Amino acid sequence: MPPRIPIRALTIPLTSVRYASSSTSSSKSALFAPKAGPSGSTSAPASRPAASPKASDIKGKAKSGSEPIPPLPRPLGVINHPSSANKTWSQRKKELLDDDRHKAKRKALVKEATQGYFHDYNRAKGVGGGKLWIAPNVLIREDKALYFPDISGKSLLGKEAHTTDLLKGKVTLVSVIATRLSEEHEQSFTQPVLSDIAGHPEFNFVQINHQENKLKSLLVSFFISSLKRTIPEDRWGNYMISSGEWSSMDITGPLGIDNKLLGYVYLIDQNLKVRWAGCGSATPEEAQALRRATAVLLGRIKGEETVQQEKVSSS
Numbered sequence: 001m002p003p004r005i006p007i008r009a010l011t012i013p014l015t016s017v018r019y020a021s022s023s024t025s026s027s028k029s030a031l032f033a034p035k036a037g038p039s040g041s042t043s044a045p046a047s048r049p050a051a052s053p054k055a056s057d058i059k060g061k062a063k064s065g066s067e068p069i070p071p072l073p074r075p076l077g078v079i080n081h082p083s084s085a086n087k088t089w090s091q092r093k094k095e096l097l098d099d100d101r102h103k104a105k106r107k108a109l110v111k112e113a114t115q116g117y118f119h120d121y122n123r124a125k126g127v128g129g130g131k132l133w134i135a136p137n138v139l140i141r142e143d144k145a146l147y148f149p150d151i152s153g154k155s156l157l158g159k160e161a162h163t164t165d166l167l168k169g170k171v172t173l174v175s176v177i178a179t180r181l182s183e184e185h186e187q188s189f190t191q192p193v194l195s196d197i198a199g200h201p202e203f204n205f206v207q208i209n210h211q212e213n214k215l216k217s218l219l220v221s222f223f224i225s226s227l228k229r230t231i232p233e234d235r236w237g238n239y240m241i242s243s244g245e246w247s248s249m250d251i252t253g254p255l256g257i258d259n260k261l262l263g264y265v266y267l268i269d270q271n272l273k274v275r276w277a278g279c280g281s282a283t284p285e286e287a288q289a290l291r292r293a294t295a296v297l298l299g300r301i302k303g304e305e306t307v308q309q310e311k312v313s314s315s
């Protein structure tokens with residue numbers, strides 16, 4: 001029988017084990033705990049969590065570090081004159097083969113995929129209620145203004161309606177709403193104007209209730225009778241319910257609709273051009289600016305009619 005080889009027990013000093021464990025824990029806690037004080041003392045427990053800042057401190061920093069709401073950066077609208085006629089096959093084919101449209105669509109899909117479900121809600125809780133821009137104090141120049149795109153839907157009369165047909169030939173105040181919050185935004189802009197020029201023959205007020213979700217659109221259609229009770233009968237033909245997703249290249253992008261919870265108001269001249277635009281809750285300065293802009297456009301129409309009448313009488 002071969003002799004047994006004695007196995008020496010592995011002995012490690014307890015001090016080395018203690019220092020090894022302490023060095024490991026200290027290196028791990030250094031990733032999460034605050035740095036030691038200027039004295040360099042390590043007598044305090046390294047795993048003790050840092051004290052969280054108070055909620056009031058966070059709010060104060062958010063208010064002080066928040067950026068101001070920018071002014072309207074560009075004229076809103078589309079370049080080409082809108083039309084309520086159905087698109088021909090050649091026009092649809094041209095859109096299908098348009099690279100710019102495909103790029104814009106991909107960009108919109110990527111933006112939607114990278115944003116959370118409550119992105120618009122979080123923005124609406126921000127500074128100024130999520131307001132995207134400050135409306136201009138004066139009208140947008142006619143040579144710089146762009147056209148309001150054609151939007152289709154059904155009026156409260158149950159008929160198919162197009163904005164191009166409703167806006168033509170008159171100074172029109174157009175509002176785009178989708179939620180109860182957006183209705184409050186709309187009223188903050190439109191109520192002063194409607195009280196000023198109610199019943200003016202050259203003025204028009206068009207409301208667009210856009211419901212992108214099919215279920216919400218179906219629910220709104222069930223409550224048309226209640227809508228009729230809240231809206232004057234003479235405005236039923238100008239209240240549109242538009243369902244389905246709007247194109248980011250044809251409608252939402254050109255009109256600056258970047259948050260679906262907000263209300264949007266546009267002042268359109270008789271040539272279908274966007275001459276003024278506001279969003280969110282109106283400030284006192286914006287409400288006054290809209291009243292002045294509407295009065296200026298109505299005055300210009302009256303002046304043009306007077307000139308035309310003088311030409312006819314002189315001829």
